[in-house]
Amino acid sequence: MYTILGATGKVGKKIVETLAAQGEKVRMVARSEDRLRPLVGKYAEAFAGDILDTEFLTQAFTGADAVFTLIPPNYTAGNFLSYADKVGESIAKALQDAKITRVVNLSSVGGELTSGTGPITGLHRLEERLNRIKGLNVLHLRAAYFMENLLGGIELIRTKGINGSAVRGDLRMPMIATRDIAAFAAERLLKRRDNAGTSTANLLGPRDLTLAEATTTVGI
Secondary structure: OEEEEOOOOOOHHHHHHHHHHOOOOEEEEEOOHHHHHHHOOOOEEEEEOOOOOHHHHHHHHOOOOEEEEOOOOOOOOOOHHHHHHHHHHHHHHHHHHOOOOEEEEEEEOOOOOOOOOOOHHHHHHHHHHHHOOOOOEEEEEEEOEEHHHHHHHHHHHHHHOOOOOOOOOOOOEEEEOHHHHHHHHHHHHHOOOOOOOEEEEEEOOOOEEOHHHHHHHHHO
16 A cells, blocks of 8 residues: 555646556545545545644554655745644654654755755755655656646737746756656656665756747647
């Protein structure tokens, strides 16, 4: 059985679908019971609750062969790093209490940096917390910019032929589809002898793109 955090999100949902399609038991963890309900099936059970509730999280982790972890977005958090620290503490404590030995953790490009990366600093701190857990085998997935993020500007692209962003339009950067992240994560969760110790994988997509190129492609 596998426990998946963020099971209704862009990556987590696809991991659930991939594992369940292969007949693997999945425990889905998310905030909203209503959003989890449509995903419940023969191989998938719902655990709705607060990720900051360590006791709840321990119950969700208990008995799992491996756990997929991440810090769910929280757009109402006044201080994201403070929120990320609290989530990280809850996850780390629950993993230890549930005696989990294998984790695939969703991080980000730049997750190796201690500062200067904005919200990604919170993902770095989670990496460090997990690395300190004795006996835990953890694989950190340092994923590039999600291609699906472009969909947030689809109306502007459609009506004005432009895309608004704080990033320069001619700056090349790695981009990856969430389905590709999910496929890689599911594969690693299933490899019970994989990710021994602490390791990382950079998920960068097929090639670097500029936002101008990506916007043109979306607008076609």
